[in-house]
Amino acid sequence: MTAVIHASNLTKVFGNSTAVDHISFDVRQGEIFGFLGPNGAGKTTTTRMLTGVIPLDAGTATILGHDIHSEPVLAKQGFGVVPETSNAYTDLTAWQNLMLMGELYGLERTRAEHRSSELLGMVGLLERKDQKVQEYSKGMKQRLILAMALIHEPELLFLDEPTSGLDVQSTQMILSLLRDLNRQGTTIFLTTHNMEEANRLCHRVGIIRGGKMVAIDAPEKLKTAIDRVHKIEVSFDREVSGDALAGLTGVTGANRTGDKWQITTQNKDATIRSLVTFGQQNGAAIVTLNTLAPSLDEAFLRLTQEDKP
């Protein structure tokens, strides 16, 4: 799959502190890539480097085939940005903000007008298009910012904490729009603190800690990869022996919790197969079987706290 973002040895130094330390990663075409990390890990600095807001101190970043340092205008023409802090012009109306963006992206006036109407309708602001942005709520501002980032139908969208501090209605609207955009082919680079959001939206996530990339993978793989010992919860329609369960291939322990057994194993696949065979051989039907993977929250905490003094 083509990489729409190719970051190689991306580095940013502020004074004596290395905010981003030689990180490399690719974001593939058509995916939603979540960029996670604790406060001060270097997420926003990385996003700002990738979007050409601040220069790189070392490394290269290629966005949609254009080097952000040597061809910034061509690279920026292909993406839209939704920054963390709302940055529409509050003295202008929503319509004027969108028309300004249209002009800055080189859209013809008629196309800019058509897109502006379409986008304002999509984010539920069409009826308030002639109202100054200073009268908007935070959620409305954020929806407008999203519309501004989409005026030129970008192939790639950068979002930095797009739902931070928003009400449920605005959050749901934005997440639903992101899913729709992704279905239509837009690649999304999403910086977020919200693990649930990343878990539900992202095809892959990258976790940054202390300016270094500590993991990149699909959320499910990341969750399972952090625990070498997995847990499986199983219940049968009749009593079975704990010792028998503990003796199955791959099983390292079996503890009873209510009417279920919690099995610990280092090999989930082999254990599930053993459990099915065990049930068949002992005439015990499996009532429930759940693999208990750690949450992305746990994975995140584990990956971002490892080796901490």
Added chain:
Amino acid sequence: MNPAGFFEQVRRAWAIAKKDIRIYYFKGPVLIFGVFMPVFLFLAFFMGSRQLPLSFLISGLVGMTLFFTATAVSPAIFPWEGSAKTLERLASCPITIEAIVLGDMIASILFGIGITVVTVIIGLLLGLSLLHGITLLAAIFLAACCFSAIGMLLAVPPTNVPSNIMMLSSLIKFPLVFISGIFIPLEQMPAWGLALSVCSPLTYFTDLVRYAFTDAHYFPVMIDIAALAVFTVVFTVGTMYLHKRTMPRRM
């Protein structure tokens, strides 16, 4: 369309200029400041220096008006936008820093010319005759470009606190007015004053305005125009280069 092409970037600079005019220039206080400040300075000197002819003072008034209006708002735009985070929005758009600076300059040029035309009309209403209209128009345009570049130069220090820039701006702008032959004719200046005045682009503009209204001038007209043109090019190139260097420090 090549988004990075010269004409496309100029088109986008025009979008910046329109945004500036809407947000920063079409404000009552700014317009009032643009008209009243030079008029009151003029009246102060008119009352205090009755021996100076009206034509001399009106020429100075035109010079001051263009200088103050073209440099009034532009130094504060980057600090304002830096603190409001809208500069970050522009920095992530497909527009070069040079085009952003050009856009800010265009807005300031148009504002400066607009208010200065009002002052010229006041001069004509007070009975002055315009002897060299084309020269005056060319001088106003050239000087507006030059002064707007000065305004943008004042915004180079990468602070997002507008008051810091306005203080620096006043520290530089007011002394320039006093060494540019506006209140004291160049002919009456001491040698050191004259040496300072040749370093100020306002001197050449005021000399051209005086020529346009009275036919009198200190420097040859072509020297005035050439000096203004050189200052314009140097300040414009300088401000674009310096803003490109300091812009990342505002983010």
